[in-house]
Every structure is written in structure tokens, then in C-alpha cells.
Amino acid sequence: MIEQEGVAGFELMLRAGRAAFDELLHRWSGIRSVSICCGKGNNAGDGYIIAGLAQEIGLEAQLLQVGDAAQLSGDAALAKAWAEERDVVPSQGDAPFTGEVIVDALLGTGLSGPLREPFKTAVEHINASGLPVLAVDVPSGVDADTGAVADAAVRAEVTVSFIGAKLGLHTGPGLAARGALVQAGLGVTDAVLAQVPGCPWLQFDAAELPAPTVNQHKHGMGHLVVVGGDAGMGGAPLMAAEAALRTGTGLVSLLTRPEHQAAILARRPELMAQDADNAERATELLGRASAVVVGPGLGRAPWGERLLRLALAAGKPTVIDADGLRWLGELEPRPRGELIITPHPGEAAALLGTSSTEIEADRPAAALALARQFDAVAVLKGPGTLCAADELLGLCAHGNPGMATAGMGDVLAGVIGGLLAQGLDSQRAATLGTCLHGWAGDQAAQRRGQRGLIATDLFDFIAEAVA
Numbered sequence: 313m314i315e316q317e318g319v320a321g322f323e324l325m326l327r328a329g330r331a332a333f334d335e336l337l338h339r340w341s342g343i344r345s346v347s348i349c350c351g352k353g354n355n356a357g358d359g360y361i362i363a364g365l366a367q368e369i370g371l372e373a374q375l376l377q378v379g380d381a382a383q384l385s386g387d388a389a390l391a392k393a394w395a396e397e398r399d400v401v402p403s404q405g406d407a408p409f410t411g412e413v414i415v416d417a418l419l420g421t422g423l424s425g426p427l428r429e430p431f432k433t434a435v436e437h438i439n440a441s442g443l444p445v446l447a448v449d450v451p452s453g454v455d456a457d458t459g460a461v462a463d464a465a466v467r468a469e470v471t472v473s474f475i476g477a478k479l480g481l482h483t484g485p486g487l488a489a490r491g492a493l494v495q496a497g498l499g500v501t502d503a504v505l506a507q508v509p510g511c512p513w514l515q516f517d518a519a520e521l522p523a524p525t526v527n528q529h530k531h532g533m534g535h536l537v538v539v540g541g542d543a544g545m546g547g548a549p550l551m552a553a554e555a556a557l558r559t560g561t562g563l564v565s566l567l568t569r570p571e572h573q574a575a576i577l578a579r580r581p582e583l584m585a586q587d588a589d590n591a592e593r594a595t596e597l598l599g600r601a602s603a604v605v606v607g608p609g610l611g612r613a614p615w616g617e618r619l620l621r622l623a624l625a626a627g628k629p630t631v632i633d634a635d636g637l638r639w640l641g642e643l644e645p646r647p648r649g650e651l652i653i654t655p656h657p658g659e660a661a662a663l664l665g666t667s668s669t670e671i672e673a674d675r676p677a678a679a680l681a682l683a684r685q686f687d688a689v690a691v692l693k694g695p696g697t698l699c700a701a702d703e704l705l706g707l708c709a710h711g712n713p714g715m716a717t718a719g720m721g722d723v724l725a726g727v728i729g730g731l732l733a734q735g736l737d738s739q740r741a742a743t744l745g746t747c748l749h750g751w752a753g754d755q756a757a758q759r760r761g762q763r764g765l766i767a768t769d770l771f772d773f774i775a776e777a778v779a
Contacts (some may be wrong), residue, residue, distance in 0.1 A: 322388040325662060329361025329391070331496035332415070332448050332472040336362070338710065339470060340413050345372035347411030347443075349434060350402075350421075351418040351452075352379040357388030358448045359417025364395035365530045369371065374608060378405030378418055379435045405434055414438055414445045416466045418452035421478070426462035427453050435464050451489045458674045459484030459696065463582045465496065467491070472517060474498055479512070482707055483696025491625040499518050514706040516747035521560070521778055522734040531564030534733030537601040538586065538726065539623045540634070542616055545609030546572030548722045550633065552608045553583050553747055555726030558774040559748070567594050567619065568609075588619055598626035605729035607636025608722040609718045624649075629741075632688075633725035637663060640686070650738045651688035654725055660692055676705055689742040691728070693721060699746055701739045710750025714762025724749045727774065749779055 336346065348363045350356035359375070375395070381402060383393050392402075414508040416438060427435060430641035435453050438445060445468045450456045453465030459480040471490040473481060475498055478485040522533070527718055536556045540549040550567050556564045558578070566576060567588040576585040588594055598604065606623040610616035612635055620639045623630065629650040632640055637659045640647070657668040660678055664671070664685065667696035671678045675692055682690035689701040728745030732738065752773035754763055 313433040318335060322390050325387050325391055326361055327498040328358045328449070328496070329365060331474070331494075332358060332446065332499065333362045333469060334496050335472045335555060336413065336446055337535050338416065339446070340594070340639060343371070343412045344409040344723035346376065346413050346415060347376060348415040349376045349378060349405070349418050349438060351422070351431065352381065352383040352388075352749060353419065353422040354386075354388050355417050355420030355422055355448055355452075357391035357421070359415060360388070360391040360395040360400065360639045361372055362415055362417070362448070363400045364391075364398040367395075367398040367400055369596050372410070373400055373609040374407075374409055374410045375402045376409075376434075378398040378430050387403055392689045403579055405430060406437065407628040409441050409443060412443070412588075413439060414443050415665040416445055416447040417470065417545055418453050418466075420452070423450075423453065424456060427464060432463055435466050436465050439464070444469045445491075447490065449473050450481065451486070454480055454486040454489050455674075456480040456486075458676050459486030460557060460673045461485040461489065462673075465489045466493060470494060471735060472496055477567045479676060483694075484672055487695050504638065512706045512742050513709050514742070514747050515709045515710070516751040518777060520740065520744050522736065524732070533560055534602040534730070534735060535565070536561050536726075536729050536733035537567060537598055537623075537628075538729065539563045539567045539574050539598075539604060539606040539619050540608040540610040540616075540636075541566070541568035541588075542609060542611030543569060543571070545611060546575060548609030548719065549605075550576050550579060550583075551719050551722040552605050552633075552726030552729065553562045554580050554768075554771060555774060556730030556733065558584055558771050558778070559734070559745075560728035560778050561730040564730070567597065567623075570757040571657065588615075591622070592736075594619075594622060595626075598623060601626065601628050601733070602735075603629040603631070603729055603733035604745060605631045605633065605725050607631075610635035610639070610723060612638060623670045629738060631725050631729045631732065633721060634659075646686065648687065650732075651686065652691065652728055652732070652738050652742045653682060653686055653688045654691040654693060654721065654728065656680065656721065670738070680705060687740045688705045691724075691742050693750050697746055697750065699739075701742070707741055708749055709751050709755050710744050712754055712757045714757045714765035715750075715753040719750075719767030720753070720770075723770055 350359035449466035559759040731741040
């Protein structure tokens with residue numbers, strides 16, 4: 313494919329090695345030595361190029377060959393010969409590191425299944441060194457497609473990745489392993505990039521929001537009912553409801569414990585708070601809803617189960633979050649209709665009958681399994697949030713570690729529910745809402761800092777985004 317565009321494979325390898333080497337010099341400008349760990353595939357070829365470039369400018373380049381160098385072939389073999397012309401002399405892969413920085417060129421995208429020897433020991437050797445690491449394309453041990461780490465992975469300070477973005481560097485354990493990410497296009501054309509399987513990015517675009525008309529009234533912008541808030545948990549549905557208001561939803565009501573009503577109305581008088589214990593009035597309110605969010609603060613007592621069943625019986629487009637997901641896994645028969653589920657890894661594990669470790673090991677597969685099993689749009693929360701529906705997968709390009717705090721999921725459910733109430737279909741509401749939520753979190757972090765960020769900090773930025 314690349315060569316059809318007039319770029320030979322070895323030329324591309326030279327560009328890749330140069331891009332990684334330039335980042336090495338930029339990040340560690342004062343170093344005098346570098347250790348490069350090479351395997352036996354094309355990733356190793358990039359490593360040999362880096363070693364040769366280092367030698368050319370007088371850096372001491374220690375190249376550690378892990379595995380049999382005789383197995384290098386094609387462009388990687390050419391790269392080895394090119395480096396040896398520049399006095400690069402490979403050492404045994406288990407030699408002590410002499411460089412100030414380590415370059416990981418062991419496997420890249422060449423990993424298939426668990427790490428095998430001698431690469432497993434080499435990865436452990438790198439991590440135990442305490443030296444800073446630059447990973448070439450993908451940290452060794454990370455699955456480039458899923459972000460999974462089967463045994464161990466190189467912990468990089470920076471990863472220089474080439475051409476198409478790789479999903480495994482943006483979600484799951486791969487996100488943590490990569491460190492900072494530098495994306496190098498290597499000068500290939502847009503036509504080539506279009507043919508490279510890449511990361512299915514989802515980004516916030518305000519143009520996708522429902523546009524009010526000049527004669528708009530509140531009923532035309534939807535009516536969301538938020539259901540939740542068992543004893544002591546009234547804040548969760550309140551945050552979801554206020555988030556929905558901030559997205560531009562015309563009317564937002566809450567069904568909650570009667571003891572929460574006064575506090576809710578004191579905080580946000582624009583909301584309507586109804587007694588969830590009055591089944592007749594609750595049923596009537598749900599019947600007038602455009603969409604429903606059920607789960608924030610719902611609790612695990614029979615009160616919560618009753619309300620979930622009541623909400624689902626209304627047959628409205630519904631977002632199920634938090635404790636609602638705990639009850640969902642126990643419902644028989646499974647609810648049908650327009651559903652969005654928003655689990656974190658622990659909730660996803662409960663729904664799929666597995667462990668959160670297994671969920672995190674292959675987040676893309678887990679998101680697709682959730683969507684398939686519950687016939688819903690699934691939003692798998694966490695670093696590298698994924699949206700899945702109808703065998704389609706998207707990765708939210710927004711979000712930051714400061715958002716790992718109480719109430720963020722309630723706000724997300726409210727944002728998605730608000731867009732659902734305004735008439736977006738479930739897939740668009742889920743993807744746009746997830747990106748809007750992440751974008752608002754990024755704005756809040758940029759202006760206020762990640763440490764100490766709280767869920768309600770997002771409200772002003774949600775309103776700013778939809779203005």
C-alpha cells in the first residue's frame with residue numbers, strides 16, 4: 313500500500329527512526345548515551361536506524377539484540393546493515409544497560425498473544441532499570457488494537473507512534489503504559505492514511521446539537537425524567553438533572569424520595585421534584601416524559617428495583633446508570649426498546665459475569681459485548697471511554713484523569729439523557745453526550761486544574777459548549 317504511493321518500505325523505516333530519534337533528542341537534549349533494545353521484526357529495524365543516527369552525531373549507542381538477529385529480514389535486515397555501516401555493534405540482549413535512556417524497539421505492533429521469552433525477561437529488565445524509556449510505535453507488551461497487556465508491558469515515558477492512530481494506545485492498560493504520545497505521520501499521503509486501520513475517534517462537535525427554532529418553547533426541547541435518590545443519595549439524581557438542564561433540555565423532572573424534594577428545589581428551582589413513593593403520580597409523570605434517566609443514587613434496596621421496573625415500563629428512550637445497572641443484570645426478561653447503558657468497568661463486569669480485570673484487558677471487546685448482550689448503546693466509562701452500538705465502536709477523544717471523581721458518571725448520564733430527550737437517537741445522544749461531557753471536563757481542568765476537580769465544575773462548561 314505504501315509502496316504503491318511511491319514510498320519504499322526502507323525509506324519509511326528511515327523516516328520512522330528519524331522521528332523517534334528527533335523526539336529522543338528533544339526530550340533528553342543533554343544525554344551522551346542511549347541503549348536501544350531490538351527484537352527481530354520491523355520494530356527492530358526502527359531501533360537499528362535510531363542506533364545508527366546516534367552514532368552519526370557522536371552519541372554512544374548500545375544496541376541490545378533480543379532474539380536471533382539472523383531472523384531479521386526485509387527492511388529490518390537492511391536497517392541492521394545500514395546501522396553496522398555506522399559502527400553499531402549489537403550486544404547480547406541481557407547485557408547491563410550503559411545508556412542514560414532506553415529505546416524500546418522490541419515488538420511494536422508485532423505482539424500476538426502473551427509475551428514469550430526472551431521478550432518477557434527483556435521487558436522486565438527494562439522496567440526494573442529505573443531509566444526513562446522511549447517506546448517505538450507501541451510499548452512492547454501492549455496489544456495495539458485493544459490496549460490489553462497479557463503479562464507485562466514496557467512502562468514508557470513517551471511513545472512515538474507512526475502513521476495511523478492505534479486504539480490500544482488510547483484505552484485500557486495501553487493508555488497507562490504509553491506515557492506521553494507523539495504521533496508521527498512520516499509524510500505519507502492522505503490517500504494512504506485513509507487505508508490504514510486507525511482509531512475510531514469521537515470528538516465533540518456543537519453543530520450536531522439540536523437547533524432551537526425562532527418560535528421554540530420549552531416543550532419543544534424535550535422533557536427528561538430522572539429517577540433515583542434513595543435515602544441519603546439525593547445528590548446523584550440532582551447532578552444528573554442539572555446536567556440535563558445545562559444541555560438545553562426544556563423540562564427536567566426528578567422522581568425521588570420525598571425527603572429530598574426541599575433540598576433539590578432550594579439548589580435548583582428550575583427542576584420539578586416529585587415523590588417517587590406515589591406510584592400513580594410517578595407513572596403519570598413517566599408517561600409524559602420524552603426520555604428517562606434511571607439509576608443515579610437508586611440504591612440496592614427493593615425501592616430501587618421497583619422504580620427501575622416502573623421507569624422501564626414507561627417504554628421511553630432510557631439511560632440506565634449506576635445502581636440501575638446492578639438491577640438490570642437481574643431482570644428477566646431483559647428490557648427492550650431504546651436503551652443506553654453507561655457502566656464503569658466494575659458494573660460492566662457484573663453485567664457480563666466476569667471480572668473488572670478481564671474488562672480492562674480488552675475494553676473494545678467488552679463494550680461491543682455489552683451492546684450486543686443488552687441490545688443497547690453501551691458507553692464503557694474509564695480512561696479511553698468507548699461507545700458501542702450495532703457492532704460499531706467509537707473512542708471519545710476527550711477526558712482527563714481529574715474526572716475520576718464522585719458524581720462524574722451522574723453528570724454524564726444527565727448530559728446523555730438531556731440530548732435523548734431533545735430528540736437525538738440513542739447512538740447520537742450517547743456519542744455526542746459522552747464527547748460533550750469529556751470536552752467540558754477538559755475545559756474545567758485547563759482553567760481550574762485536574763486536582764480537586766469536582767463533577768459540578770462541569771456545568772458552566774457544558775452550558776458554554778451548547779450556547
